[in-house]
Amino acid sequence: xxxxxxxxxxxxxxxxxxxxxxxxxxxxxxxxxxxxxxxxxxxxxxxxxxxxxxxxxxxxxxxxxxxxxxxxxxxxxxxxxxxxxxxxxxxxxxxxxxxxxxxxxxxxxxxxxxxxxxxxxxxxxxxxxxxxxxxxxxxxxxxxxxxxxxxxxxxxxxxxxxxxxxxxxxxxxxxxxxxxxxxxxxxxxxxxxxxxxxxxxxxxxxxxxxxxxxxxxxxxxxxxxxxxxxxxxxxxxxxxxxxxxxxxxxxxxxxxxxxxxxxxxxx
Numbered sequence: 001x002x003x004x005x006x007x008x009x010x011x012x013x014x015x016x017x018x019x020x021x022x023x024x025x026x027x028x029x030x031x032x033x034x035x036x037x038x039x040x041x042x043x044x045x046x047x048x049x050x051x052x053x054x055x056x057x058x059x060x061x062x063x064x065x066x067x068x069x070x071x072x073x074x075x076x077x078x079x080x081x082x083x084x085x086x087x088x089x090x091x092x093x094x095x096x097x098x099x100x101x102x103x104x105x106x107x108x109x110x111x112x113x114x115x116x117x118x119x120x121x122x123x124x125x126x127x128x129x130x131x132x133x134x135x136x137x138x139x140x141x142x143x144x145x146x147x148x149x150x151x152x153x154x155x156x157x158x159x160x161x162x163x164x165x166x167x168x169x170x171x172x173x174x175x176x177x178x179x180x181x182x183x184x185x186x187x188x189x190x191x192x193x194x195x196x197x198x199x200x201x202x203x204x205x206x207x208x209x210x211x212x213x214x215x216x217x218x219x220x221x222x223x224x225x226x227x228x229x230x231x232x233x234x235x236x237x238x239x240x241x242x243x244x245x246x247x248x249x250x251x252x253x254x255x256x257x258x259x260x261x262x263x264x265x266x267x
Contacts, residue, residue: 008024009033011061017055017208018054018056018203018204021059022060030060030061030065032118033070041096044056047105053105056103058122063114065111065123066114067114067116068117093149096150101125104215105211108129108130109126109128109130110198111135113135114138115135117138118150121151122150129187131177131181132190132195133177135177136174137185138172139152139156141169158225159183207266208264209264211267212266212267220232220239248267
């Protein structure tokens with residue numbers, strides 16, 4: 001087990017409707033342990049279910065966002081047999097990434113430093129990415145002779161196209177924050193001292209929005225590249241049908257008719 005409690009290695013607070021999830025192993029560049037991964041997954045699940053949470057920020061302390069996976073501290077392993085690695089990936093790295101993709105609240109990554117391997121995928125799975133100027137993104141797997149896991153070969157082509165994704169994964173070169181913004185991996189790059197304030201402003205703005213409409217919009221966008229046009233349009237129509245039953249949708253329409261600013265409550 002980890003020498004410190006998971007609550008200390010992944011800090012959490014709820015502030016102004018925003019769930020702040022902060023990796024806190026700066027001495028290890030926030031390489032994510034088994035315990036940390038489970039706590040992050042649990043916190044994202046709680047964010048989905050809690051009406052008081054209307055947006056999420058994932059960030060980290062120190063100079064690194066997440067240097068990848070730290071497999072120390074996980075359950076003891078015996079002799080490896082065929083199927084063990086695939087199972088470990090499914091239950092580990094893939095669960096972490098899908099927890100972000102499936103979270104029913106918008107998730108903002110505030111990337112303070114190096115995001116490597118699964119750390120890069122953790123950031124890129126988020127709905128919006130704000131990066132500090134010193135941040136770097138590294139598809140480090142090839143340097144270790146490994147296949148990118150944790151959804152990398154799914155996420156990267158959807159963000160930058162297949163050829164650029166192959167370049168990043170074949171060479172494993174560090175991508176500075178400014179280049180990551182140019183490629184479309186990052187929404188905004190800011191000076192390091194402004195990172196928390198910008199992430200807070202974005203998250204609190206999201207937290208004032210129509211939470212269920214944003215959740216369904218997230219689902220539609222995430223699914224849009226995996227299906228055909230007819231499926232996408234049918235999903236869109238169904239989502240709007242469901243959304244129009246929410247109080248926020250009624251408030252949005254009423255505020256338009258009454259020419260006033262809407263007040264959304266996430267319901």
